[in-house]
Amino acid sequence: MPTTALPRTQPAITSFEQTFNDWAWEDATALIHSRTAADVERALQNPTRDLRDFAALISPAAAPYLERMAALANQATLRRFGRVIQLYAPLYLSNECQNICTYCGFSMDNALERKTLNPAEILRETEVLKAMGYEHVLLVTGEANRSVGMPYFEQAFNLLRPHFSQLSLEVQPLEEQDYRRLTELGLHSVLVYQETYRQETYKVHHPKGRKSSFAYRLDTPDRLGRAGVHKIGLGVLIGLEDWRSDSFFTAMHLRYLSRTYWRTKYSISFPRLRPHAGGLQPTSIMSDRELVQLITAYRLLDPDVELSLSTRETERFRDNVIPLGVTTFSAGSKTNPGGYACAEESLEQFEISDERSPAEVAAVIRKSGYQPVWKDWDRGYVG
Ligand code: SF4
Secondary structure (H helix, E strand, O other), rough: OOOOOOOOOOOOOOOOOHHOOOOOHHHHHHHHHHHOOOHHHHHHHHHOHHHHHHHHHOHHHHHHHHHHHHHHHHHHHHHHHHEEEEEEEEEOOEEOEEEEEOOOOOOOOOOOOOOEHHHHHHHHHHHHHHHOOOOOOEEEEEOOOOOHHHHHHHHHHHHHHHOOOOOEOOOOOOHHHHHHHHHHHHHEEEEOEOOOOOOOHHHHOOOEEHHHHHHHHHHHHHHHHHHHHOOOEEEEOOOOOOHHHHHHHHHHHHHHHHHHHOOOOOEEEEOOOOOOOOOOOOOOOOHHHHHHHHHHHHHOOOOOOOEEOOOOOOOHHHHHHHHHOOOOOEOOOOOOHHHHHOOOOOOOOOOOOOOOOOHHHHHHHHOOOOEOOOOOOOOOHHO
């Protein structure tokens, strides 16, 4: 008797796009701006918080509650993370890019000398970063798929893996199988910022190149989740759009991902648009006070999410937010390829505000009663 093969049922592929499409930008903006002091009080009292609470906490109505938010965020961070700040350094491997992004010094339409580090140059950068004490580096490139694609990344991982305990990536969005392959080679986390969740605005700032596909970028964290990457970093470029609405969609994305890929860890960054060679000015300015409001709101929404602040922010601001919920700092950053080993000036991706050395930043962290952590992960943990 012939056996009839049963049809194979594939698990349905979920995507954030389905959740995202349920919300119009204007509805999110209206929700945030309709929040009242009573909504903020309720959000502060809730033991666990949802997206409506988050909308209240980032709303203008929450501005008078900043001290209470900061105190609660401090307690939540101490409970989950203790008194530690993790340190990492970006390692720029290439400034080649085939995209036009209106806000970036590496944009294809900017005339600058393009450089991609060769293996010897990568090892020279490694030597300097190791001497600074780093165990965690974030590999950064532009988007030049032919010269800086998977073969280049595989070579870089093979070179760097023996030297660092944590390798993170901030490069062009890749395919799921590429993330799986790089995970085998030691990839720990991937940062992929949506830049803005407002599609019309995204189009204006990404007119040319593969990055102009809003949908492909939006789907990237799902590919990362399916590939089993240990940690996914989200964020928007604050200043391209209204920061409150963009942060609401970031929080929605975080919520969706942490429920769908619950084994994965998550981090959020808050890059504020800064001056660069192209000269784009922010359309929406976020004050320091508002950035504190946002940092504490994320902490109150999600006690487990890592919150990362880069050297785009000033020394004073970074020192002051140490107790408010952040968990990760970059320090001593160079944002041009070869910038650590070679003092030669070349165009940076963005300007640095906090120019202190990693040792100086670590000393400030200690002075605040916190411990700077250079290594919080070892490949041995995964066997
Ligand atoms: S943001 Fe990234 S993709 Fe856009 S121009 Fe800069 S390096 Fe290229």
